[in-house]
Amino acid sequence: xxxxxxxxxxAHAPPYLAGRGAxxxxxxxxxxxxxxxxxxxxxxxxxxxxxxxMREALRNDAAENGWIWVGSDISEAVSVSENHLARRxxxxxxxxxxxxxxxxxxxxxxxxxxxxxxxxxxxxYQTMMELFEKEPGLASDKIKRxxxxxxxxxxxxxxxxxxxxxxxxxxxxxxxxxxxDQYPLGVLLDVFSSLQSxxxxxxxxxxxxPTLFPKLVGSRxxxxxxxxxxxxxxxxxxxxxxAIAKPLDKQPDWLKTFFNDHSDIIYxxxxxxxxxxxxxxxxxxxxxxxxxxxxxxxxVDIIGRISRKLDMDFFEGRWARLTDRQRDLLSIIxxxxxxxxxxxxxxxxxxxxxxxxxxxGSHVNQMLNALFRKGMIFKNRHGKxxxxxxxxxxxxxxxxxxxxxxxxxxxx
Ligand SMILES: Nc1ncnc2c1ncn2[C@@H]1O[C@H](COP(=O)(O)OP(=O)(O)OP(=O)(O)O)[C@@H](O)[C@H]1O
Ligand SMILES: [Mg+2]
Numbered sequence: 074x075x076x077x078x079x080x081x082x083x084a085h086a087p088p089y090l091a092g093r094g095a096x097x098x099x100x101x102x103x104x105x106x107x108x109x110x111x112x113x114x115x116x117x118x119x120x121x122x123x124x125x126x127m128r129e130a131l132r133n134d135a136a137e138n139g140w141i142w143v144g145s146d147i148s149e150a151v152s153v154s155e156n157h158l159a160r161r162x163x164x165x166x167x168x169x170x171x172x173x174x175x176x177x178x179x180x181x182x183x184x185x186x187x188x189x190x191x192x193x194x195x196x197x198y199q200t201m202m203e204l205f206e207k208e209p210g211l212a213s214d215k216i217k218r219x220x221x222x223x224x225x226x227x228x229x230x231x232x233x234x235x236x237x238x239x240x241x242x243x244x245x246x247x248x249x250x251x252x253x254d255q256y257p258l259g260v261l262l263d264v265f266s267s268l269q270s271x272x273x274x275x276x277x278x279x280x281x282x283p284t285l286f287p288k289l290v291g292s293r294x295x296x297x298x299x300x301x302x303x304x305x306x307x308x309x310x311x312x313x314x315x316a317i318a319k320p321l322d323k324q325p326d327w328l329k330t331f332f333n334d335h336s337d338i339i340y341x342x343x344x345x346x347x348x349x350x351x352x353x354x355x356x357x358x359x360x361x362x363x364x365x366x367x368x369x370x371x372x373v374d375i376i377g378r379i380s381r382k383l384d385m386d387f388f389e390g391r392w393a394r395l396t397d398r399q400r401d402l403l404s405i406i407x408x409x410x411x412x413x414x415x416x417x418x419x420x421x422x423x424x425x426x427x428x429x430x431x432x433x434g435s436h437v438n439q440m441l442n443a444l445f446r447k448g449m450i451f452k453n454r455h456g457k458x459x460x461x462x463x464x465x466x467x468x469x470x471x472x473x474x475x476x477x478x479x480x481x482x483x484x485x
Contacts, residue, residue, distance in 0.1 A: 089321035092312030117305035120348030236274025
């Protein structure tokens with residue numbers, strides 16, 4: 074049999090990128106802007122498919138529309154200082170500007186002071202850093218000037234290009250550090266909004282967890298108007314079916330049939346969450362490949378097995394890191410009607426009254442903060458909460474149901 078086509082795992086390109094048509098259309102609209110008025114924030118929980126959407130789709134869409142694309146993963150190190158941010162930006166530029174002649178020794182056409190005693194000066198990382206070090210003024214002014222030069226050179230060397238997209242993944246790692254008097258995030262926003270207001274077509278595409286956009290707005294209130302926010306959701310039932318079926322084009326018919334017959338069940342267990350779709354299909358494929366059609370006839374509980382494996386691999390480690398009280402609180406949340414969507418402190422308090430573990434509002438608030446620090450929940454823009462781990466509510470209910478089966482009195 075052929076190799077297993079499914080790819081669960083961070084940033085692994087899926088065999089078939091399902092759905093996301095609306096997001097791609099919206100991005101194409103942004104690519105047509107002259108001048109650039111809106112930048113893009115692409116957010117969503119872990120494993121929802123932000124990185125692969127950028128790499129497998131948006132990047133090509135940008136290229137087809139004549140944009141240069143530079144991409145990086147942003148680590149916390151970028152936020153150490155404004156100089157670190159400058160280095161990140163200049164290193165990104167260097168990926169395509171390194172061959173351009175910036176100046177010969179006598180000529181400094183773009184107004185910078187003496188750079189170095191070299192014959193012909195290329196607009197590479199070294200030159201840009203020298204300009205950065207030597208220019209007087211604030212970091213944001215220096216970066217702006219260098220990017221303006223980059224824009225002039227770009228028009229000269231690549232006149233058919235529309236502009237540059239700076240596509241930064243894991244951008245929730247950007248932050249200002251007032252205690253050190255360093256504001257790299259603020260500088261980034263200042264630089265781009267200022268260049269864009271001068272008509273320079275450099276666009277930001279910042280991708281990250283749901284904490285990203287509130288962070289941008291916290292640094293500069295005008296970020297609210299500077300970005301179009303696109304938040305990725307689970308795949309629809311139809312798109313999920315495609316994500317399941319399309320990778321099997323070259324596989325034997327019995328296997329396709331088995332997947333097709335089970336795509337509703339897979340959807341039931343994954344709810345269209347892309348990482349789980351890849352995980353489920355990969356497990357199922359391996360199992361079928363080992364056992365051949367025999368397994369498809371007997372009443373083997375494949376579904377139960379994969380579900381338990383997912384619990385082991387994905388949920389149990391996270392659950393083990395919680396305190397008893399945190400588990401109690403999450404168990405209350407798991408039984409909210411809207412546990413899979415947004416919920417409020419009041420709803421949790423009300424639900425807790427129907428249970429043996431009653432929580433007060435301030436206690437819930439305090440514990441939600443601790444759960445946020447453990448990566449279990451997010452607070453969204455409107456002060457509501459969501460589970461950061463998809464289908465955690467279902468997992469908790471499965472656990473409680475099992476516990477009750479062993480110990481019927483425990484949960485009243
Ligand atoms: N549209 C899609 N169709 C099919 N599979 C997808 C799709 N989007 C993502 N996947 C799969 O889901 C998994 C997670 O994708 P990805 O790493 O892009 O998520 P992410 O949102 O960037 O997560 P993180 O926040 O952890 O970086 C990968 O295995 C990927 O192949
Ligand atoms: Mg990612």
